[in-house]
Amino acid sequence: MAATARLRITCPDRPGIVSAVTTFLYTHGANIIDLDQHSTDPEGGTFFLRLEFYTPYMDVSRSALEAAFGEVVGNRFAMDWRLSYSDEPKRTAILVSRHDHCLMELLWRYTRQELPCELTMVLGNHEEPREAVERFGVPYHCVPVGDGGMAEAEARMTELLGPDVDLLILARYMRVVSAEFLAPYDTRVINIHHSFLPAFVGADPYRQAHEKGVKLIGATAHYVTAELDAGPIIEQDTARVTHRHSVADLKAMGSELERTVLARAVTWHLQDRVIVFGNKTVVFR
Template sequence: MPTTVQARSTESRPPAPRTISGATTAVAKDLGRLVLQCEDRPRIIAAISQFLSDHDANIVESDQATTDPEGGRFFLRMTFRRDDLPVHLEDIERSFAQTMAERFDDAEWRFTEAATPKRVAIMVSKTDHCVLDLLWRARRGEIPIDIGLVISNHPDLAADVRSFGVPFVHIPVDRNDKPAAEEKQLQLLSGNFDLVVMARYMQILSADFLERIGCPVINIHHSFLPAFAGAGPYERAKDRGVKLIGATAHYATEDLDEGPIIEQDVVRVTHALDVAGLTRRGADVERAVLTRAVQWHCEDRVLRYGNSTVVFAR
């Protein structure tokens, strides 16, 4: 169970976790996924296809890419069906490690069950459009996630989040002692989730936090960076008369806003929009970009490679 965190609310500890899980996850019974990257070479797909066939698995979807057909890096995402997959998946993994992994000794690979949603925690400050969109889409079954916790450095969104049946924990951040707040956050997050989403969490996560969290962290920000970094980006965008606004979702790293990009989008704007209008358009783009990034990550469609990504989006 998560360690208790004292919060500035009527509750001294988060309520018993109740997750929101997508209804779509029930459709994927007996579907598995293999995600792999290795040095490109001949007969990779043939070998893996034969391996899955030998384990009575039928391939239903396959995506692959390479950085260079001669000595490049090869990326694969393959979906397969196997009767009673939960019973057999451990044996499939063990057999792959003993046979196939030896043939591709530089490979990074993993098997997952499509029917098992990723466990997700969300970090947020005061702005609600991204966190509420994720909660709403998860409840509708549009994204395959279980949202188990929302952490905020402000209490403002407690009622909204709890209306979805999700625990909300307020952990204030003292600018003079941020490590203390991060330690409390880590007590709740580390080892308990597959993904943490910064849904407009307006704090910089330390390198120590990112190293200890034990799972990927996805961040969303407006694409004015770095031209309009800091406070008031839409005000400055209005002053400059911008014609495009957008958003970027990326993995968080210790280099601020420099992590591998998962998804981006833009929308055209005109001089007729005031700051409030620009902000609304920006919020719409941020919601859409973050949702796609979270969905693709949780469907095992994103493969990280250095400071870049390969995204098998549909």
């Protein structure tokens, strides 16, 4: 399979954008294989575009293409744009606590080459997941939260992660991480929340759901922001429950939802299908 490039654009909507972008690419031998667009308003809205194209027949280098695109097209339309390449997989790390069902699902899909990334490490605050992670050939580092508190643990994790992180996944990491820790990763931290947000924010959502007597439970994958459980939602799903289900049943059923929803959100992020806009996402899939 030949390498592809993904171009994501956000800019004020006005006539001529698609024509300008596609003509630029065509004249440089970039063969478009997928194109999706969205505008928040028929007139005067914000415009979003995702383009995927083959790179083999391009008449210029990647850096030359990027420089030319910025000058010729990007500046003209005041675009916020980004190019990514399928043969430069994102460096990805996972944070986990004791519940390992989401972690296992990700490792499993990674092994099957369904997650197009380079999984650099798994960080946990317990020793339990080590054996399972190392079996998959992925390094595991245990950073317990000790007397030094969360600040010390975060410092250690920052050090282990290093400067080169494209995606950080909170796969049921049960500690609240600080805004300082998150800052370097911007909108590149994905969390799985075990409820249909914005219902049941906070602790123990399955217990809340059970007490409320809802007839559906849910899970939500979202980008992490400073405000807890309130970042841009990438994907959600629900499953039907009845009065027969105990809190334990909800947890078991919910864990299936969680691993599916998180895996989908991570995959779409890695395929550059998600554009964050304010506190919402555009997901081109």
